[in-house]
Amino acid sequence: MMSFRSITIKARLFVLLGLVLLTVALVGGIGYAGLSSLRDGMHSFAEHEYRNAIALGELREAMGNIRRYEKDVLINMQDKAAVERYRKEWIEEVEKTRKLIAGLSKGLDSKEEQQKLKDLDGRLSAYQQATQPVFDQVVSGQYADTAAINKALDASKAQIRPAEQLRSELSAIISKDGAAAAEAAAGVANGQVAKMAVTVLVALALLTPFILFSIRSVVQPLRKAILSAERIAAKDLTEVIRDGGRDEPAQMLGALVAMQEALRGALLEVRASVGSIGTASTEVAVGSQDLSQRTEMTAANLEEAASSMEELTSTMKQSADSARSASQLAASASDIAARGGAVVAQVVATMDEINTSSKKISDIIGVIDGIAFQTNILALNAAVESARAGEHGRGFAVVAGEVRSLAQRSAEAAKEIKSLIGASVERVDAGSRLVASAGSTMDEVVVSVRRVTDMVGEITSATAEQSLGITQVNESVARLDQMTQQNAALVEESAAAASSLQQQAQRLNQVVGLFKLGTAA
Structure with missing residues (x-):
C-alpha cells in the first residue's frame, strides 16, 4: 500500500x-x-x-x-x-x-x-x-x-x-x-x-x-528539519537525519542531509588544511626569522665590505696618483737617460780625438823632452781623469790642454814622457773601448727606461680603469647594501606576517574545533 x-x-x-x-x-x-x-x-x-x-x-x-x-x-x-x-x-x-x-x-x-x-x-x-x-x-x-x-x-x-x-x-x-x-x-x-x-x-x-x-x-518533517537546522546552527554536525517519503518535506530533509554532509566534509578538510597551514606557517616563521638573522648578518658583512671597498677605492686612487707620478718620473728618467746617452756619445768622440792627439803627441815627443817629468805627472792625472769618465768627461780636455802646455815646456823630458805617452795611448784605447761599451749600455738603459716608461703608462691607465671599476663596484656594493637592508625589512615583515598567519591558523583551528564533526566518513 x-x-x-x-x-x-x-x-x-x-x-x-x-x-x-x-x-x-x-x-x-x-x-x-x-x-x-x-x-x-x-x-x-x-x-x-x-x-x-x-x-x-x-x-x-x-x-x-x-x-x-x-x-x-x-x-x-x-x-x-x-x-x-x-x-x-x-x-x-x-x-x-x-x-x-x-x-x-x-x-x-x-x-x-x-x-x-x-x-x-x-x-x-x-x-x-x-x-x-x-x-x-x-x-x-x-x-x-x-x-x-x-x-x-x-x-x-x-x-x-x-x-x-x-x-x-x-x-x-x-x-x-x-x-x-x-x-x-x-x-x-x-x-x-x-x-x-x-x-x-x-x-x-x-x-x-x-x-x-x-x-x-507537513509540520512534523518541518519541525524535524527546524530541529536539525538548529543543531547545525549550534555547530553540531553529528546528528544522523533520516526521513521516509518522497514528498517535499522529505526532499527538503534530503537536501538538509546533503548540506550537512557537505558542510561536515568541508569543515574536516578545513581542519586538516588548518593543521597544515599551522605547521607551514610555523616553518615559515622559523625560516623567516632565520632568514632575517642571516640577512642582518649579510647586511653587516656588506657594510664591512662597503667600508673595505671605500678604503680600497681610496688606496686605488692613491695608487693611481702614484702611478701617474711614477709615469712622469719614468718619462723624466727616460729624458735624462737619453741626454746621458748623448753625453756618452760625445765622450766616445772626445776619446777618439784624445787617441788621435796622443798619437800626435807621440810624434812630437822629441820636442817636449825637456818637460817629460811634468808630462808624466799630467799623463798620470789624465789617466785618473779618464778612469773617472762619465758625466765629468769634459774635464779631460782641460787636463789634455794642460798636458799640451806642459809638453811644450818639458821638451827636455821627452824620453820619459814618450814611454808614458805610449802607456797613456794604450789606456786611452782601453778607455775608448770602455766608453764605447758604456755608450752601448747607456743606449740599452735608454731603451729599458722607455720600456719602463711605457709600462708605467700602461700601469697608470690600468690603475685608473681599476680605480673607476672599484668605484663602480663600491657603488654596486652600496646599492646591494641598501637592497639588503630593504630585504631585511621585508624579511622581518614576512616573519611578522607568518607569525600572524600562524595565529590566524590557530584561531581558525579553534573555531573549527567548535563544530562537532564526529569521525570522518
Missing part, C-alpha cells in the same frame, strides 16, 4: 482543492436549487399576493376617497359649485373603484375570494345607484339641511358598509394567503439552508481528517 508521505504536497493540495471545489459545487447546487424554488415562490408571491395586496390597498384608498367625497358633498351642500365638483370627483372615484375591482378579480384564484369580490362589486354598484340620485338632488337644492341628506342616504349606507366589510374580509384572506406564501418561501429557504448545512458538515467531516493528517505530515 502506498504511504501517504509518498504523495507530494502538491498532489495532496490538488486533492484537497478538488474536494473543496466538489463541496462548493454541492453547496452551490443545493443553494441554486433552493434559490430557484425561492425565486419561483417569490415570483408567485409578487404576481399574486403582492399585486393583490397592492390592489387591495388602492381599493381601500379609493373607497375611503368615496366616503370622503360623500362627506364633502354634505358639508358643502350650500355651495353648489363645490357640491358639483365633489360629486364629479365622487363619480370618478366610484368608477375607479369599479375598475380596481375588475382588475383585482384577475389575480384571485380561490372561489371564496372571487365570490367576496363579486359581492363587493354588487354592493358598490347598489351604493352608486342609491347615492347618485341623492347627490343630483343636492345639486338641484332639494334638501334643506344635512339631516335630510343623511336620511336620504340611509339606503346608500346600507350598501357601502357591507361593501367595506367585504373589502376587509377580502383583505384578511389575501393577507392570510400572503402570509402562507411567505411561510412556504421561508420553509423552502430553511430547507435549503438545512441541506447546505448538512452538506457542509459532511464535507467538513470528510475533509477535516484529511486536512489534519496533511498538516501533520
Whole structure:
C-alpha cells in the first residue's frame, strides 16, 4: 500500500482543492436549487399576493376617497359649485373603484375570494345607484339641511358598509394567503439552508481528517528539519537525519542531509588544511626569522665590505696618483737617460780625438823632452781623469790642454814622457773601448727606461680603469647594501606576517574545533 508521505504536497493540495471545489459545487447546487424554488415562490408571491395586496390597498384608498367625497358633498351642500365638483370627483372615484375591482378579480384564484369580490362589486354598484340620485338632488337644492341628506342616504349606507366589510374580509384572506406564501418561501429557504448545512458538515467531516493528517505530515518533517537546522546552527554536525517519503518535506530533509554532509566534509578538510597551514606557517616563521638573522648578518658583512671597498677605492686612487707620478718620473728618467746617452756619445768622440792627439803627441815627443817629468805627472792625472769618465768627461780636455802646455815646456823630458805617452795611448784605447761599451749600455738603459716608461703608462691607465671599476663596484656594493637592508625589512615583515598567519591558523583551528564533526566518513 502506498504511504501517504509518498504523495507530494502538491498532489495532496490538488486533492484537497478538488474536494473543496466538489463541496462548493454541492453547496452551490443545493443553494441554486433552493434559490430557484425561492425565486419561483417569490415570483408567485409578487404576481399574486403582492399585486393583490397592492390592489387591495388602492381599493381601500379609493373607497375611503368615496366616503370622503360623500362627506364633502354634505358639508358643502350650500355651495353648489363645490357640491358639483365633489360629486364629479365622487363619480370618478366610484368608477375607479369599479375598475380596481375588475382588475383585482384577475389575480384571485380561490372561489371564496372571487365570490367576496363579486359581492363587493354588487354592493358598490347598489351604493352608486342609491347615492347618485341623492347627490343630483343636492345639486338641484332639494334638501334643506344635512339631516335630510343623511336620511336620504340611509339606503346608500346600507350598501357601502357591507361593501367595506367585504373589502376587509377580502383583505384578511389575501393577507392570510400572503402570509402562507411567505411561510412556504421561508420553509423552502430553511430547507435549503438545512441541506447546505448538512452538506457542509459532511464535507467538513470528510475533509477535516484529511486536512489534519496533511498538516501533520507537513509540520512534523518541518519541525524535524527546524530541529536539525538548529543543531547545525549550534555547530553540531553529528546528528544522523533520516526521513521516509518522497514528498517535499522529505526532499527538503534530503537536501538538509546533503548540506550537512557537505558542510561536515568541508569543515574536516578545513581542519586538516588548518593543521597544515599551522605547521607551514610555523616553518615559515622559523625560516623567516632565520632568514632575517642571516640577512642582518649579510647586511653587516656588506657594510664591512662597503667600508673595505671605500678604503680600497681610496688606496686605488692613491695608487693611481702614484702611478701617474711614477709615469712622469719614468718619462723624466727616460729624458735624462737619453741626454746621458748623448753625453756618452760625445765622450766616445772626445776619446777618439784624445787617441788621435796622443798619437800626435807621440810624434812630437822629441820636442817636449825637456818637460817629460811634468808630462808624466799630467799623463798620470789624465789617466785618473779618464778612469773617472762619465758625466765629468769634459774635464779631460782641460787636463789634455794642460798636458799640451806642459809638453811644450818639458821638451827636455821627452824620453820619459814618450814611454808614458805610449802607456797613456794604450789606456786611452782601453778607455775608448770602455766608453764605447758604456755608450752601448747607456743606449740599452735608454731603451729599458722607455720600456719602463711605457709600462708605467700602461700601469697608470690600468690603475685608473681599476680605480673607476672599484668605484663602480663600491657603488654596486652600496646599492646591494641598501637592497639588503630593504630585504631585511621585508624579511622581518614576512616573519611578522607568518607569525600572524600562524595565529590566524590557530584561531581558525579553534573555531573549527567548535563544530562537532564526529569521525570522518
